[in-house]
Amino acid sequence: xxxxxxxxxxxxxxxxYQLIKxxxxxxxxxxxxxxxxxxSVQPIFHNFTTMxxxxxxxxxxxxxxxxxxxxxxxxxxxxxxxxGLSYIEFAADxxxxxxxxxxxETSLDAEKFVMADAIGDHxxxxxxxxxxxxxxxxxxxxxxxxxxxxxxxxxxATKTIQFSKTEIEELLTNTVLEMLMGYIKNQEEDK
Amino acid sequence: xxxxxxxxxxxxxxxxYQLIKxxxxxxxxxxxxxxxxxxSVQPIFHNFTTMxxxxxxxxxxxxxxxxxxxxxxxxxxxxxxxxGLSYIEFAADxxxxxxxxxxxETSLDAEKFVMADAIGDHxxxxxxxxxxxxxxxxxxxxxxxxxxxxxxxxxxATKTIQFSKTEIEELLTNTVLEMLMGYIKNQEEDK
DNA sequence: TCTGTTATATAACAAATGTTATTTTATCAG
DNA sequence: CTGATAAAATAACATTTGTTATATAACAGA
Numbered sequence: 077x078x079x080x081x082x083x084x085x086x087x088x089x090x091x092x093y094q095l096i097k098x099x100x101x102x103x104x105x106x107x108x109x110x111x112x113x114x115x116s117v118q119p120i121f122h123n124f125t126t127m128x129x130x131x132x133x134x135x136x137x138x139x140x141x142x143x144x145x146x147x148x149x150x151x152x153x154x155x156x157x158x159x160g161l162s163y164i165e166f167a168a169d170x171x172x173x174x175x176x177x178x179x180x181e182t183s184l185d186a187e188k189f190v191m192a193d194a195i196g197d198h199x200x201x202x203x204x205x206x207x208x209x210x211x212x213x214x215x216x217x218x219x220x221x222x223x224x225x226x227x228x229x230x231x232x233a234t235k236t237i238q239f240s241k242t243e244i245e246e247l248l249t250n251t252v253l254e255m256l257m258g259y260i261k262n263q264e265e266d267k
Numbered sequence: 268x269x270x271x272x273x274x275x276x277x278x279x280x281x282x283x284y285q286l287i288k289x290x291x292x293x294x295x296x297x298x299x300x301x302x303x304x305x306x307s308v309q310p311i312f313h314n315f316t317t318m319x320x321x322x323x324x325x326x327x328x329x330x331x332x333x334x335x336x337x338x339x340x341x342x343x344x345x346x347x348x349x350x351g352l353s354y355i356e357f358a359a360d361x362x363x364x365x366x367x368x369x370x371x372e373t374s375l376d377a378e379k380f381v382m383a384d385a386i387g388d389h390x391x392x393x394x395x396x397x398x399x400x401x402x403x404x405x406x407x408x409x410x411x412x413x414x415x416x417x418x419x420x421x422x423x424a425t426k427t428i429q430f431s432k433t434e435i436e437e438l439l440t441n442t443v444l445e446m447l448m449g450y451i452k453n454q455e456e457d458k
Numbered sequence: 459t460c461t462g463t464t465a466t467a468t469a470a471c472a473a474a475t476g477t478t479a480t481t482t483t484a485t486c487a488g
Numbered sequence: 489c490t491g492a493t494a495a496a497a498t499a500a501c502a503t504t505t506g507t508t509a510t511a512t513a514a515c516a517g518a
Contacts, residue, residue: 081495105475115476116497127476163481181369181425220415220442227418234372250453251411258445258454269464270514296505305468308507318506 083119085133092134100172104131138173142166156203160225160248165241167229174233178226207256216257221252268278274310276324283325291363295322329364329419333357351416353440356432358420365424369417398447412443 091112095104106117106127113119124130145166146159167174203221205212207259228244237249270367282303286295291456297318299309303330336357337350394412395405419435422428430438 082484084495102293106477107475109355118498120495122495149396160443179425219476220438220445223418224415225415225418226422227414230370230413230421231417234370241450243292247411254411254453255442255445256449258448258450261448261452262445269516270466272465274466297507298505309466309468309481312507313465 081122081247083113085123087113087121088123088130089133089137092130093137096134096138096172096176097170099154101131101176105145135176138170138176141173142177145169149238156199157249157252159199159202160221160242160252161245163225164229164232164244164248167233168241171235172231179230179233185195209259213263217256220255224248224251224255274304274306274314277323277339278304278322279311279314280328284319284320284328287325287363287367288328288361289439291365292322326367329361329367332361332364333368336360347390347397348440348443350390350393351412351443353438354416355420355423355435355439358424359432362424365420370421374398400450404454408447410445411450415439415442415446 088109092109095108095112106120109120109130110117115203120127120130123134145162148158148162163220167178200211200218201244203218204211207214209217209258227246228237228248232239232244279300283295283300284304286299297311298309300321311318311321315324335351339349339353358369364415390407391402391409394400394409395402398405398408400408416439419428421440423435424432
């Protein structure tokens with residue numbers, strides 16, 4: 077009988093995940109992952125055929141962490157505002173993950189972005205409760221809100237701005253409210 | 268007397284600049300630059316002590332291109348709106364340059380960002396003409412406008428959204444106007 | 459035309475990194 | 489307690505890339 081597997085797939089994924097969190101994706105390599113686990117590179121290539129395969133599993137884990145952030149406050153997201161704040165908070169807590177998920181070509185398509193992906197069109201409906209807009213109007217309005225939210229998140233992830241949670245909450249809340257008020261006023265004037 | 272220098276510093280900088288434009292910073296290396304020039308790597312290391320030194324000069328050239336975009340419409344920027352559009356257009360025309368300048372930690376500090384850097388506080392004054400706000404109010408308002416602009420630009424640079432110039436102009440114009448209307452209305456209600 | 463200077467080519471070296479061959483070692487069924 | 493099995497260590501190989509040593513060649517002044 078062979079010895080027990082000392083380093084499992086999950087151990088290796090976890091070590092890589094931590095390494096990316098601490099130093100970013102560009103400084104990951106087989107030897108560093110092994111170093112973090114205190115082993116040679118063999119367990120890695122025993123469990124994964126290539127580094128690419130390992131990284132793809134880590135990517136999945138990173139995405140799960142993002143979803144966890146977006147889903148907090150319950151399976152059924154209560155608050156439109158909270159989703160925006162969670163997006164930014166994820167960028168603040170895991171800047172390297174945010175960069176991988178949302179600041180690269182390969183990682184995100186437009187549909188996913190607008191829809192806040194896994195959450196589907198629920199976010200539109202939740203937004204409607206705040207805005208009172210029709211579904212189609214809210215969809216258009218949501219794009220603007222999300223672009224603003226994404227703008228803050230990118231600046232946070234790259235550490236260009238270093239606002240506190242309170243400052244960010246105020247900035248986002250005020251701006252979205254102002255955007256909405258302006259949007260409604262604009263609609264009225266068009267009549 | 269030595270032979271004439273066939274590959275000048277500027278030739279090498281230009282080749283590297285083109286390479287980054289086409290394939291991004293991560294695929295640049297000495298042999299590729301040499302290949303683009305049709306020479307060996309020697310001219311590169313004859314003109315620059317290290318690749319880092321070369322890349323730092325290219326960075327300067329990239330920044331100059333950005334400034335060229337922001338400055339168009341005259342040395343004295345006429346239009347607040349045009350600056351936002353130029354920022355986004357730069358991201359659309361030179362996504363790899365935009366990423367280097369504005370989507371990395373190392374490249375940008377908060378003060379530079381808010382001020383649209385080289386343009387100084389002029390942008391605030393130009394913005395005031397549009398908004399009619401006081402200098403301090405406009406400064407705060409400008410941050411919001413610029414975050415939104417930056418959000419679009421990041422999405423354009425990563426090809427997450429692929430709006431036409433017209434769509435972007437409409438999106439930016441409408442949103443900024445709505446933000447302003449909401450901002451003013453909000454101020455009034457505070458009284 | 460010859461020669462010194464130096465730009466460029468060629469080739470090599472070193473470090474980093476993915477990957478693999480070979481050896482060592484831990485486990486447990488017998 | 490022992491041997492078959494496979495996990496892990498060690499070491500090596502291949503490729504990529506920055507950098508440098510050496511050889512070649514082009515130019516201008518003598």
